[in-house]
Amino acid sequence: MSVPYTTIIGLEVHVQLSTATKLFCGCGTRFGGAPNTQTCPVCIGMPGVLPVMNGRAFELALRTALALNCEIAPYTKWDRKQYFYPDLPKGYQISQYDLPFSFDGWLAISDPKERFPAKKVGIIRAHLEEDAGKSMHDEATGRADSRIDLNRCGTPLLEIVSQPDLRSALEAKAYLTELKLLLEYLEVSDCNMQEGSLRVDANVNLHIDAPGERLAKTPIVEIKNMNSFRAVERAIAYEADRQYDLWRERQIELGQPGGHKTTRGWDDTAGVTRPQREKEESADYRYFPDPDLTPVTVTREQIAAVRDQLPEPPPALRARFEAQFGLTPYDCEVLVSSGKPMVAYFLELAGLIGDGKTAVNWVTQDLARTLNERQVPLAEFPIRPPALAELIQRVQAGEFNTSKAREVFEAMLAQDLSVADAIAKLGITRVDESELVALCEKLLADNPRIVADVKAGKLQAAGGFVGQAKKLNPNVNPARVRELCLELIAKMGS
Numbered sequence: 001m002s003v004p005y006t007t008i009i010g011l012e013v014h015v016q017l018s019t020a021t022k023l024f025c026g027c028g029t030r031f032g033g034a035p036n037t038q039t040c041p042v043c044i045g046m047p048g049v050l051p052v053m054n055g056r057a058f059e060l061a062l063r064t065a066l067a068l069n070c071e072i073a074p075y076t077k078w079d080r081k082q083y084f085y086p087d088l089p090k091g092y093q094i095s096q097y098d099l100p101f102s103f104d105g106w107l108a109i110s111d112p113k114e115r116f117p118a119k120k121v122g123i124i125r126a127h128l129e130e131d132a133g134k135s136m137h138d139e140a141t142g143r144a145d146s147r148i149d150l151n152r153c154g155t156p157l158l159e160i161v162s163q164p165d166l167r168s169a170l171e172a173k174a175y176l177t178e179l180k181l182l183l184e185y186l187e188v189s190d191c192n193m194q195e196g197s198l199r200v201d202a203n204v205n206l207h208i209d210a211p212g213e214r215l216a217k218t219p220i221v222e223i224k225n226m227n228s229f230r231a232v233e234r235a236i237a238y239e240a241d242r243q244y245d246l247w248r249e250r251q252i253e254l255g256q257p258g259g260h261k262t263t264r265g266w267d268d269t270a271g272v273t274r275p276q277r278e279k280e281e282s283a284d285y286r287y288f289p290d291p292d293l294t295p296v297t298v299t300r301e302q303i304a305a306v307r308d309q310l311p312e313p314p315p316a317l318r319a320r321f322e323a324q325f326g327l328t329p330y331d332c333e334v335l336v337s338s339g340k341p342m343v344a345y346f347l348e349l350a351g352l353i354g355d356g357k358t359a360v361n362w363v364t365q366d367l368a369r370t371l372n373e374r375q376v377p378l379a380e381f382p383i384r385p386p387a388l389a390e391l392i393q394r395v396q397a398g399e400f401n402t403s404k405a406r407e408v409f410e411a412m413l414a415q416d417l418s419v420a421d422a423i424a425k426l427g428i429t430r431v432d433e434s435e436l437v438a439l440c441e442k443l444l445a446d447n448p449r450i451v452a453d454v455k456a457g458k459l460q461a462a463g464g465f466v467g468q469a470k471k472l473n474p475n476v477n478p479a480r481v482r483e484l485c486l487e488l489i490a491k492m493g494s
């Protein structure tokens, strides 16, 4: 049954850019340092200090904005966003207000299972800002004390704000998945959600559009504190239900008294959103241009130079692999979603064996499964493309079949062997053609019944030869045995 409303979702994604140092000082950005060891007078806001912009952060932000099809402002400035919070010792955050450095972009999303139509999700703006510190509330000791770690103060964030173009939790998840993949291909962020490198807030409300009734909009709720895509999906689904129930009870509309935007936090354990402090209106932040930082100008030449260096984005890769190697859309999707290192591995392998379809099967099945089982990154995987190519080429040359090749692959891994050594160890020897012909002739002589069936047109009966052949010689290539038996029977005449 369809629901009598449409869920309207806009996402704000904060991405920590992969710079070695912070946005306005030389402190390190490494995650997991002892509290307050990566700070200096600039990032903790001591009086009289002067911030200096990190050019690398700006470049990474520019690369992302261009890949998101954004317009780039030729002139952009920094603003102070004033608010008081214990983990923000300066009393303001350096951000961008009315002149973000990029705006009006889009990201295309689609669903391989076609549960929603492919669409372009608008990007309102992407702007740079510095992160705040972190409050650690320790209630376990019974003292309910709070400690502040300022290591994260001043870490560069790119805030990417989407238009409210998403219509379901599923679409929101697809947007986030595609955005994260793009950021990984661009190598602008490690996107590690556990470490807070990618954080998501969702703005959600409902358009109540029951047939024959006036369209009504529920007040917007900003959901914060979601640290996985699964949490985003669950939080949106929960919030849609909650807003609909509230609407039926109280009929409060967006913009009416009591219909202002509110902020709620997601409690992943309880599976509910809970009210948080009321959201400040932007006027409450008393934004004003930061007097310590000069505006940034970006030339057409700089934009062109960064654009030239952009890697092929995921949608282009999917399309290219389909056209160049004849892969199915599903295989392209799986391969590209596996990330840039896997794609590089695939390309090397496909080039060596001259066969993209076989390469994608090995990479997305055997290789991906093994990496998953062993929990190792691809960079540390011992079988490199040349070795895997050698193994596959031996299959192509008819030395053994794919299932034997998998045994060789396992032996190479388990004992760190070369292809040749693994083959020798498993006792796989190539059965030469005359030997194989002799074996097939014996099979035909021993099985007149099967021969008769095949002659009568029941070709599937030839499968009976294969099982027997394997017992006589485990090294035979089953496909070749079947082929050869059929040839010999054909030559026998009727």
Ligand SMILES: [Zn+2]
Residues within 6 Å of the ligand: 022, 025, 026, 027, 038, 039, 040, 041, 042, 043, 044, 154
């Ligand atoms: Zn610092």
